[in-house]
Amino acid sequence: MTIENAELTTEQVLRRDIPWETYMTTKLISGTDLQLLRRYDKMAERFKSQLLDDDGPAYIRVFVTILRDIFKDETVEYVLALIDEILTANPRRAKLFHGSAFSNEDTYEPFLRLLSKGNWFIQEKSCKILSLIVSARPSAQNGVDASNSKSKHNSTEDVLKSLVEWLCAQLRKPSHPSRSIPSAINCLATLLKEPVVRRSFVQADGVKLLVPLISPASTQQSIQLLYETCLCVWLLSYFEPAIEYLATSRALPRLIEVVKGSTKEKVVRVVILTLRNLLVKGTFGAQMVDLDVLQHVQNLKAQAWSDEDLLDALNQLEGGLKDNIKKLSSYDKYKQEVLLGNLDWSPMHKDPHFWKENINCFEENGFQILRVLLTILDTSNDARTLAVACYDLSQFIQCHPAGRVIVADLKAKERVMKLLNHDAAEVTKNALLCIQRLFLGAKYASFLQA
Template structure:
């Protein structure tokens, strides 16, 4: 740390006049923005911590104005960091600076909460990519090619995800994104020990989440772990983490229900004709699971009818809705309440015959009930 930065940090830490730094973040001068951001990160990182893990000002707990000031500072900085990830103000430095600061700030539990509430998690996912996909990411952010060959940027982005993996709402969000395939792909192809280590530690934290565990298995992670273990790593923590993740996956495979796999498939929108869709036993055994989280899976199926352009996904979604109607005692009422009828009827004019066939089946069961619809099919 250069002496000027250290002196500036000491001044603002002692005087507690950090709000002015947030104001300066809005200045057009990149040098000022960069130094202010680094000082703010130091201020938040080094502040005394309360027993509950929240950031305090070092003052008595009754000093609400100071606590409010720090919260305002934190919100202002997180807003600025998010804006740099969305629309970088510097062609090569904005994103590396933002990720570096976040990798320090997210060590604080309260910062994780604020970052998730600000919808910042989705900004990290596109940055996780193996070298083979760097061109597409460069085009996505419209940044110079050189930025994406900084291994430190990939490491710190993965570090942010690891820190967020200790916060359940962040994990819930990550489970619905493409972060898992990206992490696995990077781990499979990376030669950087620290990158592989932080990814393995992240996957270990995500494994207890049923949706994440199911996806890891579908991505072939058990085989990838075997390959990683065969490499000559010098980091004992990495080797321990690989063994723990391997053991966890073995246990998960034993207990993983087919509904967990199905739920993950639906939440990611990657519907295909896997055996469970047409397995009567699956529907009989798991029909009550569809009631979880206020019929979350069913609601996503209905959303897919509106948003997906994939013919297979549309056909499967229609079929699954018809299966729910058939096997759930109140299936017709529930699907009607979710306003699925109009969406399905539109698909009866779809150009793909598989879609129209399953849309017709769904409408028949919706109007006539499972018994009479099955009779018509026969």
């Protein structure tokens, strides 16, 4: 579908002269409406603001009436531009759409209907305005929506669901090449504060649409899009079903890349707040340790930030990551990994504190874990497992006072020597380190590795 008025601006639209008298003659607006429009249209901003302070609901009612009853694009665009101008200057005026003047009207319907117009200017403004006014509705009382809009037309939940579906459609297949995605993300950053929107967004498979947008940015426009995307992810980090989606995506490594490369305080803040929320969820804590988030957090702490929320979140994240490293570096966890026979470079293997604190535990059950490591060298076909086993043997030799003697007595030398000709460089490197420590002792082997 060809989209109309893709490059039209609010300034261009507001320069138009709309024939309000003609609309009164054809009874599309009343005489009172015409008086209000004459008083308001083309006036200075200060004067308009005063009129809205004095009799805001009356002017909003006229605008909604026009959007409901008049279908000429130029007029619809003009009224949408007027409303957008009002809400941009003061977003709190969105509450005017929920006054007693609208007790018998559905204020959402005109904007919801206009989302389906093949006119980008109308779509974009309707989406923005609808997001703001639905978010400004009165709080629910006793579980019932307190908005004055008639529920028989569109319940608030139906409106939000329709709006989320439209926003997700824009993220999947943008109507406008450069403005659809920023507009959709901007609205979602407003709407995702609401549980019903989070639920609808997850059900519409919207979480995966955000992940590709989490990437380092340089221009002012792209930084704003990145910030609002990360704000959406932060809001979703309070919703368990969304967290499950995030866990199966590349959201975490992308967030870390953003925080490593961003100097914009608001971007760093929202990413760190998100990481703090995710730290205690599922396997996120372990993933953050593997991705060396602690080092990045400590680097950020060394910088001069003015935001107290950011500083508090950095401290909390640092403390939580250190706790996670301790849990991941526990001997019981290490023992379980070795007994399963499938080794990887989890934090404990290269953590000096782990070896220092737990080296005597290796003596349990007649050096059972050392014997299992040697069995792994004989039986495993996995290069990563063999490399880690060789490295762990070399760590034992280095850290245990009698490490060389014990490993030699267990006939480790022959097994490790065979691996010096392995096809995988990772295996041969760690087999060589083990042999060096076995033959030369920890001090000289470490010198050779330096």
